[in-house]
Structures are given as structure tokens and as C-alpha cells.
Amino acid sequence: MRSRTGVPADTVWQQLTEHAASLQDIHLAQMFADQPDRFARLSRRAGPLLLDLSKQRLDGRTLGLLGSLADSRDLRGWINRLFAGEPINHTEQRAAMHWALRVPAPQPSPVQQQVQEQLDRMSRLVERIHARQWRGVTGEVITDVVNIGVGGSDLGPMMVCRALEDASDERAVRTHFVSSMDGSQVSGLLRRLRPHSTLFIISSKSFTTIDTLYNAGTARAWLQRTLGDDPAVTGCHFIGVSSATDKMDQWGIPRPNQLALWDWVGGRFSLWSAIGLPIALRLGMQGFRDLLAGAHQMDEHFRSAPWRDNVPVLMALTGVWNTNILGIHAHAVLPYDGRLKYLPAFLSQLEMESNGKSVTRDGEPVATGTCPVLWGEVGPNAQHAFYQLLHQGTEPVTCDFIAPARRYHEGRHDAAAAELLAQHELALANCFAQSRLLAFGEAALPPGDQLPMHMRYHGNQPSSTLLLDELGPFALGALLAAYEHKVFAQAVIWQINPFDQWGVEMGKRIATETLELIKRGTAGGDMDSSTNGLIDAVAGAVDRRRRLRG
């Protein structure tokens, strides 16, 4: 039986454990008192990103030891294998080349040519839609685009579109996102849209995702009720983004409306590919290319910077330190900018789907704990929700505070700039105050106040702060790529494959079987007693309803 905090008997792990013991009794407030230049020593910059690790419970020696850990796990070699396009996703015999989507043109390799070709196709689609020359089947101009996807085909584009709404292209059309399997989003949205002027993007790497295909079917039926069932309706009102050309053909999407991606792009790493079409529709192609450029800069930084200056690697190693050495198994993502509303959900998927694993690359049970439970919310709103637990609960939690330094300086905010700037400053003040209070506890308060027990803050809760110059396409690209590489680097330390997701496959399969029973109207005792009971209860509710109607 593996202990979550238990570490292997390697020398480095042992050294880390001993080192942690030596720091155990030193409160973060004390660390700051002992070391006045702690911020200068423990903050790093990479392009538009500033990473402040000074409120983590570690010191310079910790980073040195963690660097040795990275070496002992051959992180350098794994980075090389990643960027060489080796099939490091070994359970699916695939490479993981999301980085290749961000390499600027022109590059001679066949992969880069494919990438650029799809970017060019994307660019043509975007231009046609922005020029108001994409026509519905009746010749009307498309005014609304609905992205139908789920998981990586939904969260990434939606998160980025929301985050960069201030960078919208002035010709942008309205974009909407539909993902939920139960149809609640699609039904609400379709009531507000006109079939004549609505275009759907079906975004599914495999083009077999049941959630997406059901939503797409509902959308098509909605169009056909008004526009008729001529195949041209599908031809004019659907774009497909998938690696499965044949399945898009079968669904009726004409070739010119198809965008391709490849099996070497994982869903949660795919917003840089044609899956990012809604982003390009929002930002324009230049904005999309800026996003890619920011990520590419981070790729280069990740490949070349030494561990002690390598922002994604430091994020990864700090996480390993907290999880495996300090035994903290919860991590909160707290953006202090409402535009990053969907970032916590996006990172939950990125980290937990990648590193929520318990078997090593060699097929053995992992010796250490892996990905912590990760969640989050826009910081100022979360202050009114779960911060109580962060400050005074019994469960330790590490935090990433994320904020842009500058905001509201763009021309478009002219009229209300002064008031909005004041709101931004208020948010920044709260961001810095919360991480300070978490770290210092009562030591952050004016001296001399003796508080009753229930009002005390014990502090000593570690957090990192990520400060962006401003939240624009380039900086966001860099931020997201940093998290992607953090995830990869942690997977290397934990010796797991971050690019597969076998844990989500089986559920899909047995749902198919269950659906048969629900349609039949009775479980007939074929399943476990809980499932039998639930299916029969549903059938009973349906029957009662029928009787009431006579």
C-alpha cells in the first residue's frame, strides 16, 4: 500500500524529506523576517510572466534539491523527447506535439507544413465570416456561431474567448458554447437564435463523442424544422473540426468546411489547433497568432532555461514539494480578474485529467502521491465562499494567485476608465492581501492585538503568485503553456504518462448499456440493485406522468 506522502528511498527524496524536517518549525513569517530579500531570491520572470515563490515554505536549498530530483528523473531527457516528437504517450503509441502547433511559420518539416496549412484554412474561414460573407442556406449573413464540443473542445476555447474579450476583433460575430450532454444549454440557446443566420462548429477530435453528437443532432433538427432537410442546410450551417475526416464526411459536412487536427494533439492541449476556431473568430487571426506566439516563447523558455530560472519547472517542482514532501493534497487556482472565470475549470481538467494517475510508465503502482485535488474560482468571489476554509480550516491547501498588473488602459475604456481602474486596483489589493494573510497569519496584522481563538489566523499556508504584465493574447498564451509544461514536468517526476485518460473511457461504455435499459423502461433486475432501483424509479415517474395526462 502506497502512502501518499511516502517517498521512495532514493537519496534525493530522502534529502528532501530531511530538509523539510529542518524547515518544519519555521513559520513563513519567520522566513521573511530572516531573509529581507526573499522576494528577490524567490521570484522569476519569463517573458510577460512573473512567478513569485517567496510565499512557498521553501528556501534556496530546497530549489537546489528539487533540481537534483528533476535531474535524477531525467527531466532534461524527457523534455528533449517531448520536443523531438517521440511517442511518449506510450499507452496510445502517440507523440504529444501541442508545442508544434505554436512554432511560427515557415518551418520545413512536414508536420509544420500541415499545421500551417490548417492555420491558412482557418484564416480563410475566419475572414469569410468576419467579412459577413459566410452565407446560410437562404443566403443570409451568419451573425452567430455556436461551438458544440465538450472537454478540451469546449473548455479551452471558451476560457480563452472569455479571458480575451477585451481583445475582440471589431468584426467579430457573436460566439456561443454548448457542451452539456443533457441539452439544457443547447435548448436555451436555440430559443434565442435564428436558424437562418446561425453557424455551428462541431468540435470533436474523434467525432464520436456522444455528448457532442447529440447536441449537434439537436441543432441540425432545429435548423431543418425551419429551413428544410436539403443537404445544403448541413453544408451551409456546419463546420467540423476533427481528426476523423471520414466521420465528418458521413455526417454530411462538406470538405471545404472541415478543419483537421491530428492524433498527436491531446484534447486538453488542443486549443492551439483548429479547435481554437472560436478563439480566432473572437480575436481575429492576428490575435490568435499572438496567443500562439506567447505559448511558443514559453516553449523555448521551458526547453532552454536552467531549472533554477525555469518558470514551468519551478511551478512543477514546487507542486511536488507541497504534495509529496509537505503532504498538502488540495490546490486552489484563484484568478483576481473576472475575465479568467473559466481558468480554474480549464486547469482542473488540464492537471487532473493529465496527472490523476496511479500507475507508472512501467505499469507499476506509483510510489508517491500524484496530482492533488484542484479547484478554484475568481478570487474576489471565492473570498465570499471557500476562503474561510483556507484561513481557518483543518485541511491545508496550496494556492496559485493570478492577476494582471495593468488593466483598463486601452482606448475602448475611455469613458469609464477612472472608475474601472479603481476597481482593478481594489482587486489587486485583495489579491496581495489574501496571499499575505495566508502566509503570515496574525503576523500580518498590526502588533499588540490579542484576538480570541475563533478570530485567529494561523497562517503558514503556502501560495504562489503569477503576475501577468497584462491579460492579452500573448501573455495568456505564455501562461497556459507554462501550466502545460508544469503538468508534463510533474508527470516526469511522478513517472506517469500525462497524455492518456483511460479513466474516463469505461464510464462512456457502460452508459451505452444503461441507456438501453432506460429506453426499455425497466432494468428488469439485470444490474446491481442500486442501478435497478434508480432505473425503475425513472420508469415509474414517467408512467405516473402518462396516467395524469390520461
Added chain:
Amino acid sequence: MHLDIYGDTLTALVTAATLSSTGHQVTLRVPAGQVADDLDAGRMPYQEPGLEAMLDQQQQAGRLLAGSADEMPGDRAEAVFLALSPAALPFAESVIDQLALRREHSWLVVNQSNFPVGTTESLQQRLRDGADAGVDRAVIVMPEMLQEGAALQSFMRPSSILVGCDSDWAEVHIREILRPFNRLRDVMHLLRPREAEFTKLAINGMLATRLGFMNDMASLADALQVDIEQVRMGMGADPRIGEAYLYPGCGFGGLNFSRNVMSLADTLESSGVGSELLEQVLLINERQKEVLFRKLWQHYRTDLHGKTVTLWGAAFKPGTGRIDNAPALKLLDALWAQGVTVRVHDPKALPTLRAHYGERADLLLCDDPYEAARGADALMLVTEWKDYWSPDYPRLRSLMAQPLLLDGRNILDPDFVRSSGFVYYGIGRQ
């Protein structure tokens, strides 16, 4: 009086001709452009009955002189008229600024241009800045109410004269200038400048709304298989409605209906004031400009790639070579985006089109309407020039690749077109 008139609009020419005919000494200053070129070449830019003769007469009598629009009026000038196109607001401002520099000079400026509401007052502010004490200066507005085709008559025998003026001094002068046209009874209506401008906006808005409404009805008529032309005549017979401005069509253009003119001035707009109805009317009109494209798109089942389409008419209305906000522009963009080659005929607008788009392989400008139809998969009638009212159908049929006729102005008889072997689409009629 000595009067200077700046402008290239029909109003500028009519004002110059009629005022000089009553004994005023008029200098007409036409800014560089198509109209100035026409006049220089001895062509009449506007086909207005009697206008050319009257201009010639007054020039011969020595009361009407041509001056440069780059020069300022002489010291004897008693009033300056601005009869400019809506897009020429910066030019108007520069004229005002130069007048303002002559600190000791009194100026009466009469604005006849279709500028946004509030412009006259802001021009007056500019004019008064820096004037010597005791010098009279005013900018007043006299919105043009010309009926094209009877422009001279409507200027000289007006049923009403709308003047926006907030200065007694200016009122005395404008009354004197217009006295010969205001004799039988006093039809001059004095309002504040912005009220006069607003009245003009309201009139344009009403006319646009009527057209927008009829286009909306035409779309319904299409769906209900009703002939909108029958409906139009029935409606027009009701004296509460009247016949004017009830013609459905493929959208109206021209500068008077531009967003700029139909909106309130920026100063007012920042207070959040705007007309929702006019916004909608303009939006519907923009959609309507593509109605022929939509019919073509559906006819060819969404595939227009490689086709050839003929446009008859590009000007925003017959009688002019101008293409400002013309439906033809939106049609060209829409057709080109689908890979269509377009052949255009227009009696006057071809030079403007050439200047606007330059040389391109998918645009052919034809001097002859039948040459334009050669090899076409469709003919779109966009501007109702008289030249197009009675086409030679057999000749068209033999020239065109596909006998398909889209009548954007409902000027042809659908049954006769069909019996001539064409597929016909009108606006709100099958």
C-alpha cells in the same frame, strides 16, 4: 446682394441659378470632384428640367460667376451658402474657420447641407470664436426640400420655407435674400437651428421608414405568394397613406440615408440618445440590399462558384452617377465572395465604379447593356434607369447563358417576362 455658394449638390446649383435670377450677384464655388469635372467639361451633372438654361442665362447676364472652392469670398460678400454633401462636413468646418479668421467681418452663413442634427450650432460657435466685439455673425440652416424633377419650381414657389435661426440680425437678412420667393403669403417657418435640422431628419426618417416597411411587407408577400404591387396600389389609394415612397425594392442608398445623417450629432449621441426605430430601418435596409443575392443563392442552390452575373444599374438612383451606399456595392461584395464574375452596365456610374474598385478580373464594365448580359447566368436589375424599362427580351435570351431575371425595382411585368422565356424574381412578387 453679393452671395457666395459653396457646394456640388443639386441644391447648390438650384440656389445659385434662382438667386442670381432675381438680381443677386452670385459666385458659385464647386469643390473638386465629379460634379466640378462635369461642369468644367460643359456637361450638366444633374438632369433637372430648366436648370441648365437658367444657369446659362444668368452667366451670360453676368450675375453668376464661377469661383474656386479653395478661395474665400471677397469683402463685399453678404452671405455664404453651404450646400455640400453630407460627407463634406470637414470642408464646411474649414470654410467656417477661414471666415472666422477675418475678425472685423460680419458673416451670415446659410447651411443647406444634410449634416447631423446640431451641426449648425457648432458651426456657429466656430464662426463666432475670436470675432471682434460688435461684429454680427450667424450660421443659420435652411434644409433643402427640393423635389427632384421640379427643383426650380419648388425653390421659387415653395409651399413652405424652413429656416433654423436664432439671430434677429440673420433673420432680417435671410428674409431679404428670399423675399422674391416669399411674396404671395409668408411661408417662412422659423425654428431654432437644431429644430430645423431635426425636422429634416424626421422627414428623411419617415420616408426611409415607409420604404423599410414596404420591404418588410414584400418579404412577407414572397412567403405568402401575394403580389406586393397589388398591395402597394391598394394602400396608396387610401388618402391617409398616399402613394409616395411605397415602392419596395432592393434597398435605398444615397448620402441622405447614411447612418451619419440619420443619427444625431456625436455630441448628443454620447448622452445615449438614438432612435431605435431608425436603427432598425437602416438595418433592414442593409439586409434588403442583399435580397437579390439571396434569391440568386437559393435559385442556384447555394453554389455560385464560377458563375457570371450581370448588373443593370449601379448608381444609388437613376439620374446620378453616384454610388454612395448603393445596393450594387453590397451585391458586388457578396457575389465576388462566392467566386462570381460580375458584368456591370450603368449609363453614368461606370467611371465612379472604376475609380472605386480599380482593375479586377472579376469586374467587367460594359458601355452597352446587352453586351453586359453576354454569357450571364443571371441578370439583376438594380437601378431603375429609363433605359431598362423595356428590354429586348429575345436579344437578352440569345445572349445570356441562363434566362434568369431578378428585378430589384419591380419595373417589369412578371407575366410578360416569363412568357418571353425567362425565370423571373421580383421584390415581393413571383
